[in-house]
Amino acid sequence: MQEGKVNGMPYGLLAEFASPETLTAAIRRVRASGYKEVDAFSPFPLEDAALALGAEDWGVAMAALLGGICGGAAGYFTQYFAMALDYPINSGGRPHHSWPSFIPITFEMTVLGAVLTGLIALLALNRLPMPHHPLFAAPRFSLASQDRFFLCILRRDPLFREGETRRLLESLGPVEVSEVAA
Amino acid sequence: MKAEDIPGRPPLVAGSLSYSDVTDTIASRVLRRGSPLGWWAGLGASFLLLMVLLFAIAWLFLRGTGIWGINIPVAWGFAIVNFVWWIGIGHAGTFISAILLLMKQEWRTSINRFAEAMTLFAVACAGMFPLLHLGRPWVFYFMLPYPDTMNLWPQFRSPLVWDIFAVSTYFTVSLLFWYLGLIPDFATLRDRARSRGARVTFGLLSLGWRGSVRHWHRYQRIYLILAALATPLVVSVHSIVSMDFSVAIVPGWHSTIFPPYFVAGAIYSGFAMVLTLAIPLRRAYRLEAIITARHLDNMAKMLLVTGWILFFGYMSDIFMSWYSADRFDAYTTWTRMTGHYRTAFWSMLLINIGSVQLLWFPRLRTSPLFLFLISLVINVGMWLERFVIIITSLHRDYLPSSWGLYRPTLWDWATLTGSMGLFLFLFFLFIRLFPVASISEIKKLVHESGREG
Incomplete structure (x- = not known):
């Protein structure tokens, strides 16, 4: 003082x-x-x-939403690119773009993207670590x-x-x- | 259920605790100098088991998976049984910390912290097994999608690849959720610590948390969002684990009941493990005011509920193998009941369906000793369930010429017991170095119950 x-x-x-x-x-x-x-x-x-x-403040929620969308999109398009374009192989006669089997990884990547960006937003908005x-x-x-x-x-x-x-x-x-x- | 007490039932926070009583009860365990003899004994014993694990792994790396009992046709042995068992145990931690939070079940508050730690350690144990089972674990990164010089991609249509994403996401999210919860408690510890070393350590871990109401507001919001994301995540993880089996056409595996039945089984075994850990912990640490008889009672009821869902799963599996008129499936069920591994099958039913019915008696639901014993038995029962599903289905498939038996070796047993050593070792470190219950959440509960004394 x-x-x-x-x-x-x-x-x-x-x-x-x-x-x-x-x-x-x-x-x-x-x-x-x-x-x-x-x-x-x-x-x-x-x-x-x-x-x-x-x-x-809805900042963290918005960040998580955005991160989830980006994560999910990245997850889906990685699989689409790999399985349908870059390395198409016939697996059990399924179409190359067999979207139902891409859902689980898309979901996981959505969650991961949302959680990571949400937490980064929390730290950034709270100006932490300080x-x-x-x-x-x-x-x-x-x-x-x-x-x-x-x-x-x-x-x-x-x-x-x-x-x-x-x-x-x-x-x-x-x-x-x-x-x-x- | 609100924070108010329900008449005639033990309260969530016993007696009248002041905010500083809450801090004292939890933080003093972390900040005191020296550790009780019992803690050293437990840490030492689990350290010995951990050495058994390291020895078994070293031998595995030297000699390969041939040291285990696996062979064709039973190519998935203890490693996969243990994987499913451990990851299932982890699920109760997320269930307690996320699903019960969303459902405003305030009784979760005292047990969520160490249940989340249990999740982390169980998932760490689980994640180890598929890697060891690879045979060449040093090339585990072949399973990840990276632009490699061989121009290959993982087969994204395979549940085994889904599993990698599911388990690694689950571990990451569980770790972050746990750490997020710890940040305010680290700040409490920082402000109470006397030694400079502890102040600096907890200061860094707390990221400079000041308890600003503005920060708390965002914190609460993201905490709820994480819980809302972890809830479908935990369901997806064990569903995907079950698809490792049910997508294959092996009789005994190829069944649509698998995802819900696996998820229920996971939560069932996880609650058993929470009880196994909570009962000795609350006694040794004198946490009876925080983990009350009501918590034990509620967890016992959860065992009863998930046990009945499991019963439905078992019966549906048996019914469908008859109703589908698939001879191979029917034969697998029959051989489970009467074949080489019948003891495992009937013990599984006796434990998971039979013994849990004792929990209908309210007196038993609040007896710590009884709950501890039954939780140990259920842990064994759920391990047997995975054993039955994996081994019996593989040892008798379509062609009698490819039938065979599976006999676990000493190394199989060493790896299983060793993984328990790893789990317990981490848990003993956790209860010494971290606050075992959430200080800030319990204070909030004390505030809301209006019984601050």
Whole structure:
């Protein structure tokens, strides 16, 4: 925290809450006050809090859909190319383009493509891996993966005013409000 | 079923746990220094079995598949029996982690993590066998479609090639699903670890997970999508395994009941293995508050359900061999019942259809000792099922001049027991180095049940 003061530019203000319900209520209040650059942290997923934050995002789903389509198409056309064009052999009198027997591999490749792109999208959209982050330096932030719930208003939010923002956070029933060094 | 408790039945999370109790119960096992003597004993014993496996494989590589009992006509022996057995065991892990998640069966939460680990290790054991069975395992890549200088392609119309895609996709997806679930728990461990080494290791493994609600939102979404994809995947994998047999015209294999019957059998044997692992684990690790009597009861019911589907499969198989008026098929069924391998056939029926009926008694469904014993018996029964399907069908086919017998050798048995060593060795490492149940999901369950204390 001391370094933050030296720079005069903290990363943001962090409020700690004891329960998911107070966190969700706090998010609603903070958002209603017009703050946009807000993030919340919890040890397990909180769907209400995510919706209150306006975090609704279909990115990973879209990526998985696209990856599945590409994977399936690649799987099918590899088989078509190999069996019907490049290396046509008569197997039990079946046509070279014997599509029903291409279905299993097409399906497997669809699943593989969807899973891989979905996970890559998850990491990319969440900007992970990110081994270092200013929040990790906040003394009590390690409780965000244990049993506490945090709300952070980032300094880069246009409405951020040291005293005023702190007073808002303190009015929301937190356990503690602290400054996070940049 | 919601997270609320059903009156008159044991709760999903016993007593009132606080969030930090959940972390303590699970994370302290990973972070403590030293390991209990029992763990070392188990690891040591499974390590010895693993050495048996490596020895058997080394000898196989030196001498070739002739050291096994396989020959013409029974060219598929223990290697394929073990392959089907292991991969079937793996399927219950995916069933628990994906299908039960989609069906909002919250009781899965305590057991999904180690069931997924079981899947991974079982699929690793399974995947090894077809490669060993190749005879020349170093050219296994011939089965993959790559632009080679010989201008050849794999035969994509063959279920054996489908199998490669199915099993490798299944392994990859299971591994990623498991790791995805572990990321938030690694972050919890990182934040609790005292030693710098553990902090750095778990920090890297957690990818810098901060628990941001925005991240959780995407995480939840992709977790559900993965579950939705893994659900048909698990069905497809064992269906394709069954087609390795049913697409062939060998009497006793050529049957359309095979895919559903194999899938049910896989889940049946997998739940038996989950019980085999869960019961000693919850006792040794004092996890009774997390893996409760209700979990055992539910798994026992799953055994009963899948056991009955299996019964339908057996009966349909027998009925069709009569109703089809195919003399060869009828003969295969008859020789299964009365021929050289009749003991295996009748033991299989006795175990898989008979013994499981004891689970109608509620008292037995909640007795850990009884469930442990019956799960061991069912594991054996399901291995026998694959033995009966594979060996008896091959040893008597169309021409009496090509009939023969199969006798497993010492090396067959060594490879089978050795693969159990590999499985258990990996599992012992897992329970020491990883959180055995999902910390974040159990906290969510505690939150939803409103009984945080």
